[in-house]
Amino acid sequence: MMDYNIRGENIEVTPAIREYVEKKIGKLERYFNETPNATVHVNLKVYSDRSAKVEVTIPMKNLVLRAEERNADMYAGIDLIVDKLERQIRKHKTKVNRKFREKGEPQDYFAIAMNETAAAEVEEDTDELAIVRTKQFDLKPMDSEEAVLQMNLLGHNFFIYTDAESNSTNIVYKRKDGKYGLIETN
Incomplete structure (x- = not known):
């Protein structure tokens, strides 16, 4: 129900x-x-x-x-x-x-x-869910501000990084309103 x-x-x-x-x-x-x-x-x-x-x-x-x-x-x-x-x-x-x-x-x-x-x-x-490309890279420890700068330098709308303080993998992303969002993992 x-x-x-x-x-x-x-x-x-x-x-x-x-x-x-x-x-x-x-x-x-x-x-x-x-x-x-x-x-x-x-x-x-x-x-x-x-x-x-x-x-x-x-x-x-x-x-x-x-x-x-x-x-x-x-x-x-x-x-x-x-x-x-x-x-x-x-x-x-x-x-x-x-x-x-x-x-x-x-x-x-x-x-x-x-x-x-x-x-x-x-x-x-x-083919809709087929993975057509795989990338591997090392996650550099940084803070969220540096991650946003890196994302903008690359011209991407998201960036994955290791948080320098918590040592967890986080994601910053560009929102539809032009501001930024942060996804923190446990």
């Missing part, structure tokens, strides 16, 4: 919005063999320019579905989110089912039977 945790930032989550979200996201259940026991996290945010951002995260056992969309119309954003999640499921359904079978799961995660239109879109491209 899917439970819903719908949170609004700068907007009140009305019963109409809640019902619309549950109705639309509930359509995803048809892609599963068994309705997953998951809490659907929905974050609705309205900005000062009246645009809305919709984020949906569905954490399940061994799998997380996630999408976000920014749109002038919140209801249109919710529709687009559902479309994105459906595309993710259709695109990766066969690969996910195969991985679970290899791990010894008794049944497929996603339902195999779909309408013909969806089935045509699902044709698996085996």
